[in-house]
Amino acid sequence: MSRPAGPGTWAELDALRAWLREAKGELTFPRLSRRAEQFGLPVDGRTLRRALQDGLPTERTVRAYARGSRKAADNQARRAMEETGLRLRKAAQQTIPVPGRTWPTPVHVPGRVRTWDGLTKALNRLHQEAGGPPVRELAASPGAAGRLSKSTIYNILHGRHPTGEQLAALAAAFGTSQSTTDALLAAHWRITAEPLPPAGYPCAVAERAEEERQDRREQDEKKRRFRGLPEKVELDWYEQQLRDEEEAEHRRRVAWVEGLSADELAALQR
Known part of the structure; x- marks a missing residue:
């Protein structure tokens, strides 16, 4: 295990970051993100930027650098670049000491939670029982194992809907x-x-879903304008996943309404 001259860094991590910079070349981070997406691995440009500045990048981020790089002329070259990047990441991961969990083990066992709000409250109770560790420490914990970013944990604790994999990773980070x-x-x-649930007026289900969806979009746009951000922004993979789930839920509701027969519509309206 070897340290470079610079304080607070490790030679293996420096080697990985040097590879990331070489893979990026003259591309901007948004351009690198778009190229990676073209080859089946969307990763937000901000995530790609953080990989050169903050901690150990995830395997997904390393693969995105390889796929978005202009130095890979074909699929074979991209696979070779991925293998090199993942090998450097593994070396850095094995070298950098992983901080142990320093917070108490939460003991709360949630009951039969049936709503997203109830799940968010349960997660926040677990967070409090663990002593409220910062999201940075949770993301760096052995339980998280690089599966969660700081922003993802923050968003989940503030009401965003996690996937099953993210939920399991957050529970492991807490040490439950x-x-x-x-x-x-x-x-x-x-x-x-x-x-x-059944509705007194079935078509209102789809209409209400569409109204809620539009309201959320308008709120997001207002927040971006207030912060001076452009109206159209590139979403990171977690935000895009939420947007896709929202669209899928809307389509499911519309399909449910359209799938009702005339008799079923009449019975529900009565």
Whole structure:
């Protein structure tokens, strides 16, 4: 294990970052992101930028650098670049000491949570029982194992809907028991698998979903304008995943309404 001259860095991590800079070349981060997306691996430009500045990048980020690089002329060259980058990342991961968990183990076991709001409250209670560790430390914990970024953890604790994999990773970062992890995953399954409730006026289901979707979009646009950001921004992979889930839910509701027969429509309206 060798340290370079600069304080607070490691030779293996420096080697990985040198490879990232070489793969990026003269490309801007947004351009590198778009090229990686063209080859099947969308990663936000901000995430690519952080890889050169903050901690150990994830495997996905390293692959995105390889796929977006102009130095890879074909699929074979891209695969070779990926292998090189992943090998350097593995060396850095094995060299850099992983900080141990320093917070107490939360003991709360959630009940039969059936809503996203209830799941968010359960996660925040676990966060409090763990002593409120910073999201940076949670993301760097052995339990998270590089599966969660700081922004992802922050968003989940503030109400964003996690995937099952993200939820399991966050539970591992907290250091919860198997019973707590199972309860969280069971809650996630119940929420995502709940059937649509009957409506007095079925078409209102699709209309209400569309109104809610538009309201959220308008709120996002207002926030961006208030912060002086451009109206059209590139979403990171987590934000894009949320947007895709939102679109899928809307399509599911519309398909449910359109799938009702005339008799079913009449019965529900009565």
